[in-house]
Amino acid sequence: MPVIGVINQKGGVGKTTTAVNLSAALARLRNVLLIDLDPQANATSGLGLLPSTSVLDVLSGRSSARRAVLRARQRNLSVLAASAELAGAAIELDASADDMQLLAKALIGVRPSFEFIVLDAPPSFGSLTLNALVAADQLIVPVQCEYYALEGIAGMMDTIERVRSSLNPSLNVLGLLLTMADQRTNLSQQVEANVRQHFGALVFDVVVPRSVRLAEAPSHGLPIFEYAPGSAGAVAYEALSEEVLRRVAEA
Ligand SMILES: Nc1ncnc2c1ncn2[C@@H]1O[C@H](COP(=O)(O)OP(=O)(O)OP(=O)(O)O)[C@@H](O)[C@H]1O
Numbered sequence: 420m421p422v423i424g425v426i427n428q429k430g431g432v433g434k435t436t437t438a439v440n441l442s443a444a445l446a447r448l449r450n451v452l453l454i455d456l457d458p459q460a461n462a463t464s465g466l467g468l469l470p471s472t473s474v475l476d477v478l479s480g481r482s483s484a485r486r487a488v489l490r491a492r493q494r495n496l497s498v499l500a501a502s503a504e505l506a507g508a509a510i511e512l513d514a515s516a517d518d519m520q521l522l523a524k525a526l527i528g529v530r531p532s533f534e535f536i537v538l539d540a541p542p543s544f545g546s547l548t549l550n551a552l553v554a555a556d557q558l559i560v561p562v563q564c565e566y567y568a569l570e571g572i573a574g575m576m577d578t579i580e581r582v583r584s585s586l587n588p589s590l591n592v593l594g595l596l597l598t599m600a601d602q603r604t605n606l607s608q609q610v611e612a613n614v615r616q617h618f619g620a621l622v623f624d625v626v627v628p629r630s631v632r633l634a635e636a637p638s639h640g641l642p643i644f645e646y647a648p649g650s651a652g653a654v655a656y657e658a659l660s661e662e663v664l665r666r667v668a669e670a
């Protein structure tokens with residue numbers, strides 16, 4: 420039962436869209452827990468949830484993960500929600516090994532209950548993302564198809580390597596995911612070619628297209644499969660879930 424972190428310190432690249440829709444796709448076949456580690460709480464609100472308990476209760480030791488988990492409306496999907504107060508807590512955590520391992524330790528009790536755990540990380544390299552890196556087995560790195568796509572990726576790979584060699588030897592990059600691709604533009608095609616040249620087979624075959632449906636779905640509190648089934652975004656995230664299942668089985 421892998422823990423899959425969706426991370427990129429760059430903002431607005433499609434982390435939350437990927438975490439929510441991948442979780443929803445996997446939940447059609449498996450029992451899934453989505454953990455929202457971002458004080459913006461976009462994954463939580465994107466599923467239409469108003470949290471009574473949150474991951475903050477777990478990180479602060481007020482609650483076990485088991486008790487803080489909420490049921491989403493979707494079958495087989497549970498959520499450990501975020502709240503704005505998570506920002507304050509993140510400031511109090513430091514880069515000590517103890518603080519970086521808080522999430523990983525808190526998840527030990529719930530890991531056997533889920534076949535997949537998906538972590539939505541915030542856009543920064545602060546203590547919450549470090550907790551995600553220590554708790555995860557696999558990482559998905561969304562890369563927006565834009566001119567500065569690769570900016571920051573090298574630094575992030577270094578950080579991942581450091582976490583692997585210190586606190587989490589089992590950490591593996593499952594793949595880079597190209598998002599918001601507009602296949603009609605040269606720029607998008609060039610970025611895709613460039614990323615594939617740099618990272619080869621590490622890049623998922625699936626490319627997520629730019630689609631207004633994907634951007635609208637969270638305001639209705641719905642995954643893409645319920646908001647716009649059959650849309651290009653739904654097809655892409657369905658295909659991503661299949662590729663993820665295949666890659667995890669091979670890893
Ligand atoms: N494939 C897509 N097509 C169109 N819009 C998209 C797509 N993916 C994401 N978006 C939109 O782009 C914005 C950023 O996406 P998202 O919130 O998933 O990124 P993020 O990396 O989680 O951002 P942050 O770093 O702030 O957490 C959102 O408004 C989202 O709805």
Ligand SMILES: [Mg+2]
Nearest residue numbers: 434435457461
């Ligand atoms: Mg986000």
